[in-house]
Amino acid sequence: MTTVSLTVNGQSVTADVDPRTLLVQFLRENLRLTGTHVGCDTSQCGACVVHLNGQAVKACTILAVQADASVVTTIEGIAEGGELHPMQSAFREHHGLQCGYCTPGMIMSAIDIVNRKGSDLDEQTIRAELEGNLCRCTGYHNIVKAVAAGARAMARAPLQQAAE
């Protein structure tokens, strides 16, 4: 057993884990944060994407022990005060999901895209940046629309907060 200490969605957690425990297993099975999904377990599909120290990563391809002393944000950690994150709202509004299996990974990736590329995203950029996220249902069309709208909404959000 190896001890890991990390911050998940703002809370410190310490646990003893078998070193072969994947970060996604640790989140789902130890912390019961089952919003992060396992689609392929082969690093392809992006259903397991979380933010590790602010960067989007595939949690099925990282050991929990590699995340020691890190800050992790999962899909459960992005809504604030009972309000959906603007990217979550955009997926709902634009029908960016059907079965919803890929959605947590899509949303965590989409927020990362905005963090890196800004809020004015064209379709080509969104499609290229979502290369590591597979969806078996939607045909991607509404996901792309949702990401573009969510990105614009994220740019407005801080202004709204300032006005409140």
Place this chain on the structure above:
Amino acid sequence: MYAFDYHRPTSVKEAANLAGQAEDAKFLAGGHTLLPTMKLRLAGPASLIDLGQVAELRGIERSGDAITVGAMTKHAEVAGSADVRAAIPALAELAELIGDPHVRNRGTIGGSVANNDPAADYPAACLALNATIVTDKRRIAADDFFQGIFTTALDEGEIVTQVSFPIAAKAAYAKFRNPASRYALVGVFVAKHADGVRVAVTGAGSNGVFRVPEMEEALGRNFAPEALDGIAVPEDEMNSDIHADSAYRAHLVGVMARRAVEAAAARG
């Protein structure tokens, strides 16, 4: 995944010592090749030595006529480095074409060269740019480092610490991606140096990354796509699989080489 002992050294020296003591140990870098392989039980090391906390293995430095990249530097860091963009834009563009954003946030240059996957991108850049692979023991020229599929000059327990790329006058990388895996179906890196041209091909060769001397000579005389007319690589030395047969790959080598030369020639 089989169980293993986990070690987290904070210096190269400590990592090397651990590798010397532990039986059947493997280094863990970004884990984006090793962990999938362990999940499939194609690898089952008794110990993993995680290089993630070894600060001296990270970072990008420009010193005179070379760009030196620490082994644990992530693909996204190379793609986003202003120094790399300015000195060897082709190298930043290559890093940007690896996998997807999540892979680029974890995968490292050291892991990529140590692994020497026949469809990986960095080996082509190393060969064409005449890079030096620096380890905790010695400096190895790229020409001597890559020794066939998944095979390198590294000894057991030897740690790649840096890859040093001489700054070429002009360079470009043209990649035909496998649309599913995003690895190179064929990738050609062309670099024009003061003392000649180097052309390296990844993805295509049945024995891994290779140079094309005939193309290098022709481009040395005339650095233009037309110089490659009539030059072909031998089909029977190309990979053949469900994605592309050897004839198609041989053809793609010519096409990608022309595109790379065109892109390199167009640079300032």
